[in-house]
Each structure stands twice: as C-alpha cells, then as structure tokens.
Amino acid sequence: MNSLSEMPSMADPRQALKPNQHSSEDTIARRERMRKQRDSLPIASVRGRLVEEVKAHDVLIIVGETGSGKTTQLPQFLFDAGFCHDGRVIGITQPRRVAAVTVAKRVAEECNVQLGQRVGYSIRFDDSTSSSTRIKFMTDGLLLREALLDPYLSRYSVIIVDEAHERTVHTDVLLGLLKSVLNARSKSVGGCVNADSKKGNFGIVRKNESGTQSVGFLKQCQGMKFPPLKLVIMSASLDARIFSKYFGGARAVHIEGRQHPVDTLYTLHPQRDYLEATLVTIFQIHLEETPGDILVFLTGQEEIESVERAVKEQVYSLPESSQMIVTVPIFSSLPSEQQMQAFKPAPAGYRKVILATNIAETSVTIPGIKYVVDPGFVKARSYDPLKGMESLVIIPTSKAQALQRSGRAGREGPGKCFRLYPEREFEKLEDSTKPEIKRCNLSNIILQLKALGVDDIIGFDFLEKPSRAAIIKSLEQLFLLGALTDDCKLSDPIGRQMAQLPLDPIYSKALILASQFNCLEEMLITVAMLSVESIFYTPREKSEEAKTAMKCFTSPDGDHLTLINVYRAADELLEKRNRELIGKNETNFQRKTDKILRKWCKENFINSRSLRHAHDVHSQIRGHIEQMGLHVSSCGEDKLQFGRCLAASFFLNAALKQPEGAYRALASGQIVQIHPSSVLFKSKAECIIFNELVQTNQKYIRNVTRIDYLWLTELAPHYYAMQS
Numbered sequence: 001m002n003s004l005s006e007m008p009s010m011a012d013p014r015q016a017l018k019p020n021q022h023s024s025e026d027t028i029a030r031r032e033r034m035r036k037q038r039d040s041l042p043i044a045s046v047r048g049r050l051v052e053e054v055k056a057h058d059v060l061i062i063v064g065e066t067g068s069g070k071t072t073q074l075p076q077f078l079f080d081a082g083f084c085h086d087g088r089v090i091g092i093t094q095p096r097r098v099a100a101v102t103v104a105k106r107v108a109e110e111c112n113v114q115l116g117q118r119v120g121y122s123i124r125f126d127d128s129t130s131s132s133t134r135i136k137f138m139t140d141g142l143l144l145r146e147a148l149l150d151p152y153l154s155r156y157s158v159i160i161v162d163e164a165h166e167r168t169v170h171t172d173v174l175l176g177l178l179k180s181v182l183n184a185r186s187k188s189v190g191g192c193v194n195a196d197s198k199k200g201n202f203g204i205v206r207k208n209e210s211g212t213q214s215v216g217f218l219k220q221c222q223g224m225k226f227p228p229l230k231l232v233i234m235s236a237s238l239d240a241r242i243f244s245k246y247f248g249g250a251r252a253v254h255i256e257g258r259q260h261p262v263d264t265l266y267t268l269h270p271q272r273d274y275l276e277a278t279l280v281t282i283f284q285i286h287l288e289e290t291p292g293d294i295l296v297f298l299t300g301q302e303e304i305e306s307v308e309r310a311v312k313e314q315v316y317s318l319p320e321s322s323q324m325i326v327t328v329p330i331f332s333s334l335p336s337e338q339q340m341q342a343f344k345p346a347p348a349g350y351r352k353v354i355l356a357t358n359i360a361e362t363s364v365t366i367p368g369i370k371y372v373v374d375p376g377f378v379k380a381r382s383y384d385p386l387k388g389m390e391s392l393v394i395i396p397t398s399k400a401q402a403l404q405r406s407g408r409a410g411r412e413g414p415g416k417c418f419r420l421y422p423e424r425e426f427e428k429l430e431d432s433t434k435p436e437i438k439r440c441n442l443s444n445i446i447l448q449l450k451a452l453g454v455d456d457i458i459g460f461d462f463l464e465k466p467s468r469a470a471i472i473k474s475l476e477q478l479f480l481l482g483a484l485t486d487d488c489k490l491s492d493p494i495g496r497q498m499a500q501l502p503l504d505p506i507y508s509k510a511l512i513l514a515s516q517f518n519c520l521e522e523m524l525i526t527v528a529m530l531s532v533e534s535i536f537y538t539p540r541e542k543s544e545e546a547k548t549a550m551k552c553f554t555s556p557d558g559d560h561l562t563l564i565n566v567y568r569a570a571d572e573l574l575e576k577r578n579r580e581l582i583g584k585n586e587t588n589f590q591r592k593t594d595k596i597l598r599k600w601c602k603e604n605f606i607n608s609r610s611l612r613h614a615h616d617v618h619s620q621i622r623g624h625i626e627q628m629g630l631h632v633s634s635c636g637e638d639k640l641q642f643g644r645c646l647a648a649s650f651f652l653n654a655a656l657k658q659p660e661g662a663y664r665a666l667a668s669g670q671i672v673q674i675h676p677s678s679v680l681f682k683s684k685a686e687c688i689i690f691n692e693l694v695q696t697n698q699k700y701i702r703n704v705t706r707i708d709y710l711w712l713t714e715l716a717p718h719y720y721a722m723q724s
C-alpha cells in the first residue's frame with residue numbers, strides 16, 4: 001500500500017501525426033479513464049495527510065517516485081483545500097518550458113476546465129493565464145522575473161518548486177529569493193511593499209516596536225499586510241537534507257510506491273560509439289519488442305538530426321511490413337508548436353521514436369512511451385572562472401538524471417529502459433548533477449539579483465555558494481559591459497535596460513549599443529540567429545554541394561553578416577511568394593509559404609527548423625526592444641558600422657592571429673582555433689571577435705567576424721587601455 005512517511009534522514013511521418021481530437025463519447029470515456037488513473041496514483045491515498053502537512057508547515061519537502069502524481073495532483077489537492085479562496089494563486093515552477101506547458105494542459109484537462117481559465121501556464125514569450133487562473137505553471141526563470149515587479153510574490157499563496165534536483169541556476173537563486181520572501185511574509189503583519197521600481201528599491205519589511213526593519217536582502221518600507229507564503233519543494237530524486245538544512249530543518253516527507261514497474265537493462269560492455277549503439281537499440285526494440293513508442297535521449301540537435309537521418313535511411317532496408325516507424329525530434333531550440341508534435345499520437349500501426357535532449361527528462365509524460373533508450377550522456381555547461389570562459393561539454397549523466405530518464409517509461413503501464421552502458425558504470429556515476437550555479441557564467445543571474453535590489457552578491461544566502469572567483473569574474477564582466485557602476489550598483493539606464501531583456505547580458509548590450517551605431521536591425525537578426533543551433537546543415541555525402549550553396553550567402557567579413565544574408569534572403573523569398581499568393585487569391589496560405597520555405601532551405605542546405613525558430617526569437621526580442629523605446633534602423637550598405645558595433649559589444653571575445661596560424665583569445669590568453677564551420681576558417685584575418693567557445697578535442701571558436709584591432713582600443717578603451 002502507498003503511504004506517506006517522514007524521510008528517515010530528515011532530522012538530519014511527423015506530418016502524419018494525429019491531432020488530439022476526441023468525439024463527445026470519447027471524451028466521456030476518456031474522463032472516466034482519467035478519473036480512475038488519478039485515483040490509482042500513489043499520491044491519491046495520502047491526499048488528506050499531504051494537505052495537512054502543507055497547512056502545518058511553511059516549508060515542506062516532498063520526495064516521491066517518478067510518476068507518483070506530485071506535479072499533476074498536489075496543486076489540485078491544495079486548490080480543493082481552499083488555498084486559493086482569497087483569490088491568490090498556487091504557482092508551480094518547472095526548470096523547462098515544455099514541462100510547464102504540457103503539465104498545465106494535462107491538469108486543465110483533469111480539472112475539466114479550459115486552459116487559461118483556472119489552470120494556465122506562463123513561460124517566456126508565452127502566457128496562457130487570465131485573471132481567473134489559480135493554478136499557474138511556469139518556468140523558474142519566469143517567477144524570478146515576476147519578482148522584479150512583485151518582490152513579495154504577493155499574488156501567490158503557495159509556491160511549488162518542482163524538480164528541484166535539477167539544480168538549475170534559476171531554481172537555486174529562486175530558492176534564495178523565496179527564503180527571504182517567506183521570512184518577510186511570515187512576519188509581515190503591518191509590513192508593506194516598497195516598489196519604487198524606478199530606483200529598483202524593492203523591499204519588504206516587518207514592523208516591530210522599534211519601527212521597521214529589513215528582512216533578508218529586502219529593504220524597509222511601511223504598511224501593507226500579507227498572508228504567509230507556503231513553499232513546497234518536490235522531486236523524485238532529491239537529497240532532501242540539503243534543502244531541509246537550508247530552510248532551517250524544514251520537514252520532508254516521502255510518498256512511497258510507484259504506479260508501474262520499469263525494467264532496466266544494461267549492455268554487457270561499454271559502447272565505443274553511442275550513436276551507433278542507439279541506432280541498433282532502436283531497431284532491436286522495433287523488431288523484437290511489443291508495440292509501444294520509444295523515447296531516446298541524445299545530447300543536442302546535431303546528434304538528434306543525424307540519428308533521425310540514419311533511422312529514415314535504414315528503415316528502408318527492412319521488410320515492408322516492418323517499415324512503420326516515425327521519428328519526432330524534440331529539443332529546446334525547436335519552436336513550441338514543433339515540440340508539441342512529440343506529444344501527438346503516431347498514426348495507427350506506426351511506432352513513434354522520439355529523439356530528445358534532456359528537455360524531456362523530467363516532469364513530462366509523453367503518451368504512448370513504453371521504451372526509453374539512454375546512452376548515458378548529456379551536454380552540460382562548464383565554466384572556467386579564471387579565464388572567464390564558458391563552454392559546452394558532453395559528459396556522463398548523474399544517477400539522478402538516469403532515474404528521471406527511466407521514469408519517462410512506465411507512466412501508462414509497465415515499461416523498459418535500455419541503458420547503453422554496463423551496470424557497473426551506473427554505480428560509478430555521480431549521485432546528482434553538479435549544481436549549474438557552480439559551472440556557469442553568473443553574469444546573467446547577478447544582473448537579475450542586482451535588479452531585485454540585492455547589492456551584496458557575495459553575501460547572498462545561496463543554497464550552495466558559487467565560487468568567489470566566479471562571482472568576481474562575472475561582476476567584473478558586468479562592470480566592463482557598463483551594467484554596473486564603480487560602486488557595483490546597477491547602472492542607469494544601461495544596466496537597468498540590460499536587466500529588462502531576457503538575454504545573455506553581452507547580447508543585451510550589443511542590442512543597446514546597436515541603436516547608437518544605427519544598426520539595430522542587423523544586430524536584432526544577429527542575436528536571433530545566434531540564439532538557435534546550426535543554421536547550416538552539411539550532410540556528409542553532399543558536403544561539396546552544401547559548400548557551394550553556402551557561398552551565395554557568405555560574407556568575406558565573417559559569420560555574422562553571413563547569417564544576416566541568410567535571414568534576409570529567406571525574408572525576401574517569402575515576401576515575394578506572399579505577394580504572388582495574394583495575387584492568385586490562394587487559400588491555405590500558411591501551409592504554402594511553409595512549403596516554399598522548406599524547399600528553399602533544402603536546396604540551400606539550411607536548417608528550416610532553426611531558421612523558423614530564429615524568426616520567432618526575432619519578433620519576440622523586437623517586441624521588447626520597441627517597448628524600451630530603442631530606435632530600430634538599418635546601417636544599409638555601411639557594413640563598417642555593424643563591424644564596429646560588434647567590436648564594441650563583443651570586445652571581451654576578441655582574438656589575435658598567432659604566427660603558427662592559431663588565435664589567442666585576448667581576455668583569457670587561451671589558444672583557440674576557428675571552427676571549420678566558420679566562413680573565416682583558413683582565413684588570414686588578423687583580429688577577430690567570436691561568440692562561442694566549444695571544447696572538443698581542440699578549443700574551437702564559432703561565429704567569428706574580422707575586425708580592425710584598433711577598434712578595440714578606440715571602442716573599449718576602459719578594457720584595452722587597462723590591458724596594455
């Protein structure tokens with residue numbers, strides 16, 4: 001029987017995918033199935049006790065097996081128990097957008113309400129909530145941004161931080177913020193919000209005999225009452241002790257039992273080529289196992305697309321009766337509506353193979369998945385604070401991640417997980433993922449903390465402190481970008497504007513500067529194109545053709561102008577075709593233009609998914625830029641202005657050619673090579689700026705443009721004068 005127990009350690013043919021449509025008869029049967037399924041979840045039998053635990057404790061930590069019902073059920077239990085009766089909201093944070101959206105849809109369906117009414121979601125650039133929303137799913141990053149405007153998080157009665165084991169930098173910082181808010185709200189009888197947003201002087205205080213005093217980092221003010229906030233921290237694989245200790249010995253409970261078993265299989269020997277092993281396993285499952293869809297975990301878009309191509313090629317060597325297999329990719333830079341394809345059922349008789357990054361690792365339930373293939377790797381951020389360099393590296397997953405991955409099977413019935421490494425390797429894995437805050441550039445999060453009014457970053461009560469070196473390096477970077485003043489305060493207007501943009505600070509600065517250099521139109525395209533993965537696509541067997549196609553767009557100055565050329569060529573094509581279609585009074589406009597774009601992309605070896613995503617990002621950032629009142633204009637043929645603006649923005653990423661042909665990054669002193677995918681590969685450019693450092697067997701820099709060395713001293717004298 002399932003029970004709630006105190007934690008012992010506590011004291012201490014994608015196109016053919018069918019839409020999800022149901023007839024009314026279907027709907028009734030589906031509701032009944034859903035009701036039964038909900039009643040059978042392990043969490044259902046401890047509903048009453050869980051609600052009592054939340055009532056009795058301001059902070060509660062809940063650990064329960066994957067699929068036990070935490071994410072979908074707890075918010076409903078709390079709603080029914082009256083936690084929203086005063087109009088306040090239950091907020092549930094997720095580390096990933098796709099989880100926030102899909103879980104909100106599911107919970108709305110379970111509550112039999114329209115999405116956006118009682119149940120909604122809010123993620124960056126996409127808000128489905130309304131004034132009637134009481135159960136709100138969102139990303140942790142979004143709640144942090146909300147705190148900029150509502151520092152007490154006064155609209156919320158309960159905040160549930162889900163999948164806390166992922167330890168994203170946003171989750172960690174959010175917990176730090178919540179600690180202050182909890183403290184303030186529990187003692188805030190007579191407290192008030194001081195939301196002087198112009199000065200960024202947000203604050204919470206409590207009144208006592210001696211007047212007012214500040215709580216945590218939040219500053220003094222006078223007069224408004226708040227009910228206490230409840231905080232619930234949840235995960236399937238969580239070391240509850242860290243969280244409990246951080247919240248002063250908070251109570252932790254364990255929901256026992258899981259709904260369906262998952263059989264885990266290992267390989268006998270380590271696999272030299274895990275992509276090859278993945279492919280073999282997919283076909284083995286397809287040919288030997290009973291019906292059921294397959295979820296495969298890969299490290300990024302490039303791997304996903306190469307496995308996708310290989311599956312499509314190899315399926316034709318099977319007998320016709322075994323060819324019924326469809327592949328569906330899902331990764332973070334895919335537009336949302338394309339991500340949702342993974343959640344649609346495959347055509348009858350087909351087996352769906354979802355090729356995913358770790359965005360499908362936690363929280364999500366993908367209907368139909370019975371098999372999980374886990375090669376055991378993940379692409380993770382890594383940061384060298386001494387050199388100030390962030391890079392992406394492929395590393396083995398942690399045990400917690402492996403458990404989450406296997407938990408994606410066995411959600412609708414028994415499942416199987418194929419780990420493509422021997423069992424003894426599993427034992428050697430780290431228990432949990434190293435917190436992101438300890439392996440990333442902190443400038444973005446520090447900028448947000450500064451905007452929240454946290455001045456003393458080193459003294460901030462982090463769940464686990466990032467290294468002092470990393471904090472100092474990031475503060476220095478923000479100072480060099482002009483976001484901080486000499487006394488380390490947020491600068492006005494630059495720092496404040498940068499904090500408003502949901503982008504890496506260096507990109508935000510590039511956009512702000514571009515309005516002065518008269519090339520904001522070009523920089524907007526650049527930032528949008530740099531925000532997506534792999535615009536160009538080079539199949540191994542057609543590499544010469546791909547190179548020739550790329551030449552039409554190539555700018556001798558480098559990759560940034562080349563990307564702009566691609567974006568504008570696609571835009572021109574669509575505009576022309578739109579005019580023709582309007583002239584012909586065509587119907588199905590959107591489908592036809594999509595088809596035209598896909599064809600053009602294929603002919604030019606351009607990744608149409610990435611290009612479409614870049615268009616989305618472009619229009620979203622443009623919205624922000626216009627709201628900020630920046631002037632969007634183009635430098636036209638005067639490309640020099642654009643180059644100078646790149647130098648002024650990315651001066652921290654400048655590199656000089658060395659006699660032996662490699663480059664020396666000026667800020668870090670590292671020796672780097674231009675990546676072969678760059679149009680400047682093998683060029684003789686003396687001085688360049690770059691956007692990304694990728695570490696494989698060599699240190700490669702990607703997205704590179706030549707600049708004049710003298711621009712650095714002219715446009716970033718505060719840095720280059722310091723260096724010489």
Ligand SMILES: Nc1ncnc2c1ncn2[C@@H]1O[C@H](COP(=O)(O)OP(=O)(O)OP(=O)(O)O)[C@@H](O)[C@H]1O
Pocket residue numbers: 037041064065066067068069070071072073102106235236259362363364365366367407410411412
């Ligand atoms: N979109 C969905 N479609 C079908 N079933 C779903 C869906 N979402 C949830 N479920 C069902 O509800 C169960 C509980 O899901 P829920 O996300 O609440 O579990 P959880 O304990 O939060 O798991 P995890 O820790 O893996 O996020 C799933 O195992 C599945 O059976």
